[in-house]
Amino acid sequence: MDEEHVVSSLVDLIFKAETTLPEDVIQALQQAIDNEKGIARIQLENMVKNARVAQKTGRPICQDTGVQTFFVTLGEDFPYCTRIKPLLIEAVKIATESIPLRPNTFDIFTKEKYTDNIGDHIPAITWDFTRGKTATITAVPKGGGSENMSKLVMLSPGLGLKGIKDFVIREMIKAGGNPCPPTVVGVGVGGGADVAMNLAKLALLRPVGNRHSNQAIAQMEQDLIKRINETGIGPMGLGGITTVLDVHIEHAPRHPASLPVGLVVQCWADRRATMSIDQHGHCVIQ
């Protein structure tokens, strides 16, 4: 495998994620513009205009280029499994200089300010495995403003599905304009505390407009979209009928005693880009 080619492709992947808003998000914003008027419409128009400027100029959509976050799925016969982590780290260092990315990693204990977006456990990498010879990497730069709205609750199971919905709606009302609405909301239900939070973040990978394959979960997603939009928070919290672009729920079975619900919010700049590497090290950005 030509490692230089892989690193430069990973830099391109980060560049794409930082500068090009996915088509499903653009479409959802365009749709929202048609539904809004006044201040709400101005906010949405600015977002779409900004996305165009970013793509045209190759400048990051948002100055908060986020915590570099990757979801990696390795095929069991992909020959370079152990090389992915060091190459990702290398790519983040290079991308920080070349794109550039804002140095976003601080150490609260030593007061050290890292200049390359690298540190213990950062970039954040979530690993999964599948059949086949290919590795798939999705870059999701995660901004601080929306990440700050994340929450975990361990509900009493007796509160049931209504408890889940009430928690999500309550938190989104509390968040108001802070996470840069219209947001994409990821909800993780079940598992344990860690599983629920991981599922909530994983839920953000799903394209906007895409419903869960389980009918009951899809129904709750739709209910939540409707109810959160009815709050009137609107784009940037300035009022309107578009507070979320989508709500995605992922699910794991729960322990009889527990009903964990994780909530992760993504700003309207729902940045994602995916790349695959085949068994010869050939990279294709989707």
Place this chain on the structure above:
Amino acid sequence: MKQRIHRLQLPCEKQDLMDLSVGDSVYLSGVLFTARDAAHQLLLQTPKYEIIFDPDSKGLYLCGPLMKHIGEKWVVISAGPTTSSRMNLFESDFLQKFSQIRLVIGKGDIGDSTKKILKDRGVYLVYTGGTGALAADQISKVLDVFYLEELGMAEAIWVFEVSSFGPLIVASDIKGNSIFTTNGVNTL
């Protein structure tokens, strides 16, 4: 409600702001300085006579920009607003200390204590969050940077000259009205 569009030049006096009502659009020109959490803390801890620039005459832009050093110059790459409510810890003390600041720019709601101190004195304007590339286009010049070594790029104080910066929305006007009421929901 009729939404009006204003052009505003900094520095400004109180009377220049009387006409700005909640929900109006503003295009701003003049000099802004950026500050977020760490810069607020640092400027609050530093005696006024030791502060090497004059915050009072400028607009306060809650922003941690993405900058690039090209040749001898700093260039703005992306520079949208940061979440204003994080500054609730410091903002009223900060505005008390720098008592001539009349303009605060950020995103989302600000704390009641900040609203109170801005009443009869200045306005709070919001820029669309996440639109950093657009904002960079409206920053005509990087005039200076302070505390870059101590605070790093995102937290340093950058002094920008802006030209037709906007559309900003008046979120708190000089009469003390706010676009954000209960739970940050606009009820206009």
